[in-house]
Amino acid sequence: MSHQSIAEYQDGDDFADDLDQLEIKVNHLSKGLVQIINNRAQFIHQSVSDYLLQCGLQKLQEKTMDIASCSEQKARGLAHFEISRSCIRYLTLREVLHYRFPESPRKQDRDQGFHAERVLDETFPLARYAIFSIPWHIAQVEAEGISQQDLLGLFQWPSDEAIVGKWADLADVVDFLNNEWRFDWPVEGSRLIHLLCELGISSAFDHILNSPQVEADGRLLDPEDAHHRTPLYYALIKNHDQIVQQLLNNEDVEIELLGPSSSSITSLHIAVERRDIPLIQQLLELGVDVDISDEDGKTPMAFALEREDIEIAKMLFAAGAGRNESYGPQGTIVHYAIRKENMGLLRHVLAGGVMVNSTDAQGRTPLFHAVVSNPNGQAMVQELLAAGADPQIADNKGETPLHYAVDTDDEGLLSSLIVSGDTALRSRMFGESPLLRAAKLGNLRLVRLLLSNRFAPDIRDALGRKALKQAADRGHRAAVLSILRSNHIDPNDAFAMAISIHYFDFARDLLASGTLDLDPDDPREVPLHAAAISGEVDLVRMLLEDPRTNPNRRHHHDGKTALYMAVESSSLEIVTLLLDNVPEVNPDLPTFAGQTPLQEAARGKKLEMCKRLLCTGRVSAAPPPDRYNVTPLCVAATSGEVDIVQYLLSRDEMRQNAEEVRRALGHAKGFKGIGNAAREMAITLLNKAYYGIDIDQH
DSSP: OOOSSHHHHHHSTTOOSSHHHHHHHHHHHTTTSEEEETTEEEESSHHHHHHIIIIIHHHHHHHHTTOSOOOHHHHHHHHHHHHHHHHHHHHTSHHHHTOOOOSSGGGOOHHHHHHHHHHHHHHOTTHHHHHHHHHHHHHHHHHTTOOOTHHHHHTTTTSTHHHHHHHHHHHHHHTGGGTTTOOSSSOTTOOHHHHHHHHTOHHHHHHHHTSHHHHHOGGGGOOOOTTOOOHHHHHHHTTOHHHHHHHHTOTTSOSSBSSOTTTOOBHHHHHHHHTOHHHHHHHHHTTOOTTOOOTTSOOHHHHHHHTTOHHHHHHHHHTTTTSSSOSBTTBOHHHHHHHTTOHHHHHHHHHTTOOTTOOOTTSOOHHHHHHHSOTTHHHHHHHHHHTTOOTTOOOTTSOOHHHHHHHTTOHHHHHHHHHHSOGGGGGGOOSSOHHHHHHHTTOHHHHHHHHHTTOOOOTTSHHHHHHHHHHHHTTOHHHHHHHHTOTTSOHHHHHHHHHHTTOHHHHHHHHHTTOOOSSOOTTSOOHHHHHHHHTOHHHHHHHHTSTTOOTTOOOTTTOOOHHHHHHHTTOHHHHHHHHHHOTTOOTTOOOTTSOOHHHHHHHTTOHHHHHHHHTTSOSOSSOOOOTTSOOHHHHHHHHTOHHHHHHHHTSHHHHTOHHHHHHHHHHHHHOOSOOOHHHHHHHHHHHHHHHTSOGGGO
């Protein structure tokens, strides 16, 4: 008896119209062995269940199938066969397939989800059992060697997408609480072939494989479900090797990625995780990408090394894996060999041509780890150096193996690292180089060792200057002077650095030596600028006495002159020296941004310097505005410097300059900072000056 709908069953002769009829039919069909109590069918006694499981099913099958004998195992398998087919027929009834499931059941709230689940259970009471029991029953049938080719017809393969899609919706509803995390078949996108490969149903799979449909379109073997998993993926993770081989031998099956590239589930990852060496070898021979990463960024090499499987790691390495790629945040196979103190593995991979200077997530090379890590580090250091490891490669914090050798005062290690390094790179180690680290630590012995091997300090870099200043502040004068006197440093840089750390005697000696370039090409340090910033009048005077000094030289970066820098540093004595004793000084020369020394004096609230500049008669109280449309009067008014505002307004060129006063008023009134009484007073002065000007004449 097989109908296509519940309605057809209801119209049949065997349909029970009520519970009483059902009880009579159940009792009759079971020969009295099954009874209904409280609306539930059950055996009349436990002994009946025991009998059926021991030999009853076997005898029943022999009788119904008209065969001489049936083994107990086969009888069980046939029972599962009948139950599974009953479940499938139930789920393919017209009412089930046409049932209107909620749209997007995974996105329903709890009340909606529970309501939909309850309604479905009431409408189709057997649906929950059927949908989740089909895989188990089918697996039991296959285990007993019973052919299941009929599954293709029951599922309407290869047009099974619609049926299984409906079942996936049903499963989402009846398992509402777990549907978001449910990976068990069926899920959205599931097909019959996913189930066959997951359970290892070879009898049905072989029929699909040899079908004319697959011969015409091999892609039928490689669909993806909602989790981007292919039949090959399920066969691999469930260890169904025969099906795996059949899929691998089909050219239409994607053997590398078992889903889209965004998820990167690969056959090689699974094979390595299973430690299936024959399969790994087969995949390598098929040419899979040995350095492909999974969704977590891990390569097959990462899987092997995380499991400390050196044999597989060597197999992958021999196939080209790990030579240029990190296997994860921990770095490459070379990093692994160093961390595990595995000298044999290290020599093996170095001989294979691995990138010895590869870095891990912290930017550290294998050599860095060998230097800092373990008792066998020195032997490994020599192996790495012999293979071309560069000790001057810095990590993400700017540290190198050389820094570590300096920090630990290991002269032997430092010497071995120096010998192997690229001498051309030593002058380009920026920031706090090993040389400056040694100076900061006051280690004169290592400073001299590094200098003798052509290491040059980078004191144009802010970190480099900071390190040398720290050395000076700590009293390591001998180490600092060794660096400043080095042939590997520009004398102009040494002069500027010496002044900044108050080594004025050294600066004077250097100036007297005649080695300084007093008007150098950009971007070298200009000695006059360094002296002006320092406030050292004697050094400024000595430099100005030399005809090579250009008093109007502008800094290459911002265009500031020595006079501007002296104003900025509040050195009135140097300002006076430049204005009174150097006629060629242009006191009104602006920076590249158009700001004059007077504007800097007004900004710095330096009334005396303003007076000193304007008294020369060569400085304009109202110069052209800078690139920000700001003038000295604007700066003074905005800052609330009433004395400077009053002084500037008293200048003859300002008394009838309505445009300049109006500009200053606009800046002062539009200032968005916290208001104060001084600024209001400055605005009052500007208003008086503005309304006192004969506007008609301007």
